[in-house]
Amino acid sequence: MTDQEVNTKMKTEEYFVNMGPQHPAAHGVLRLLLTIDGEIIKNVEPDLGYIHRSIEKMCERDSYQQIVHLTDRMDYLSSHINNEAVCLTVEKGLEIEVSDRVKVIRTIVGELTRLASHQLWWGVMGMDLGALTTYFYAFRDRELINDIFEETCGARLTMNYFVPGGLMYDIHPNFVKRTKEFIAHFRTKLPEYDRLLTGNVIFEKRMKGIGLLTKEDAIAFGATGPVARGSGFASDIRKKDPYSAYNKVDFKEALFTEGDSYARYKVRIMEMWESMSIIEQLIDNIPEGNIKEPTKAVIKLPKGEFYQRVETARGELGVYINSTGTKNPYRVKFRSPGFSNLSVLNHISKGVKIADLVATMASFDFVIPDIDR
Amino acid sequence: MINQENKMKNEDLQNIINGLAENLEFSEEGSEFLNVIVPKESLYNLCSQLKSKSDLDFDYAYCITGMDWGKELGVIYHLESTTLKHKIVVKVMTDDRENPTLDSVWDIWRTAEFHELEVYDFFGVKFNNHPGLRRLFLTPDWDGWPLRKDYVDEANMIVK
């Protein structure tokens, strides 16, 4: 019987499958309601809120220094960059200009965080597609970055090193030496990652042509980060609205036009190379200067609205603070990159198989507490 | 701090937009962008012209926020143009706190579909012509609209 004969002679029905909150490939607690016909997907409806911790409501009763501690837990893989977003917004409101030393250190630490986040993404993506070896390789190298952070900031995952006005302490004397050793070591390891996955026949067949997203759709749905850059939409905030020391370094923006999962993979690998080059340009000449500009103990922003965007490992994070002049903000809104990227998922998953949906979600790199806030 | 080049662009924008609808209020105080406050009847008309006119071309809505100003509820749209590189803020509000309704703009910017679900979930603002208005983050039988300023929850919240 050919396919057509099967479909006309036997009646098929659609049914619902629940890819529930506790699932090894869900990257957190995301529930997807799939409507499928055989193995082909007809509709994907996400159900969020399983880690909604009401951070925006909590911020309305906290002081400005305390808000920084909550942003760490939102997208915990790029925690330094989240802290930087709130600190830059508060500094914009108070009209403080931080010293060059603080800007350069913030840039170096932000790029190290981006490297760590992409390493974890690479390891977990291999694991989702069935290659368990990548998990161990990625975590072995990620531990080295955690050691550098532990010496300077004191913690491995939720570090609150940036404060409004500057940094909390100066960097450790060993910081420069250990970072240079790590970059030299990782430059020999990244080609090893390429040999494992990039030229692999099975990997290419599972990623090429899957999850196509056109440039107009990326702009209409508000996609950001590597998801948008894999479709040709130049959305890197480090080039559009530079902050900290990004206008002093020279780097290329990773942009590919095919729009499938393989292009998003290549974008992130290229971002890892560019991050290493940014760190190398800055690490040798960290200028001298103040670590922290003096602010009052109780910060009160003037009446008005302030918006600041930064580029985390997943895309554009925007912080919107509306203040009425008191010591707590009136309304805080976090524009998270994952929320807009999630709205694309239904549009590009019609007509593919369930295993392709898993591969697409791996290339999107969701962190669910970032979506749920 | 608005530098000279930005200020000229804000004035040009104001001149172009002023002719598109009636009863618009412009302001620039307390914010670095040009703010346009539009009455809720002309929201859809103004937004579709902001996107389709070629010298404005606002095709990227990068932040859609719900807001409770104390008496009014409303939505704030931050818009950007990817070709001409200018930004603007559009605000719309309604006085009705029992049954607030606004027009949905999801067919102008597709990203508004999810963001309007979030505004409905937390503030209770209903949107006309939305494809499927439902609770997204909270359970379907949750009582109340949490992010409003007069929300009190004795059982769950420990207030400090």
Place this chain on the structure above:
Amino acid sequence: MGVDNKKRYLSQLEAEGLNEVVPDDFPGKIIPGGNGGNIVVTTLDSVINWGRSNSLWSLYFGTSCCAIEMMQTGAARNDYSRFGFEVARASARQADLIIIAGTIVNKMGPVLRRLYDQMAEPKYVIAMGACAISGGPFYYNSYSVIKGADHVIPVDVYVPGCPPRPEALLEGMIMLQKKIKTENMSKKVNPIDGYDEGDIV
């Protein structure tokens, strides 16, 4: 909280004449450690306990940031499979330990309870991180966080930290192994029966 942080076991405190340091508003019932037997363990029991404690397989249950530290504990540098926790199982029916790594929210509470009910006896629970112990940084001003996972399921070992280091989690797992080694099969109390008669908030 008035406890010298070098003494961790209640028997060490009693030797000094101090009483139990359980707060008055602790929800639910407290089942004494060792679950039934404390001192005299028969030979059959010791063989069974040795087998159970050295091959606990955990369930993949990580909701937020503590899940990353749990993954680092399973990765190459600190490896929990040297102690017997060989693989992490995706299905609750094939696991005997659940490590709650992350915040539990109002919407997630029934899901956690259903997973715990699906596990087969004997089953154990470790609460990892400040959020699972008592709500953590989200204790004040939050309308949707359950202030502690022990409002939903009974917990055996608490591991504090935000997030706890991999070495701290390993110490918690080894403490659980020691607790299992003092169990006595004939006097073992089924935790769910005793738990449900207490107050669940």
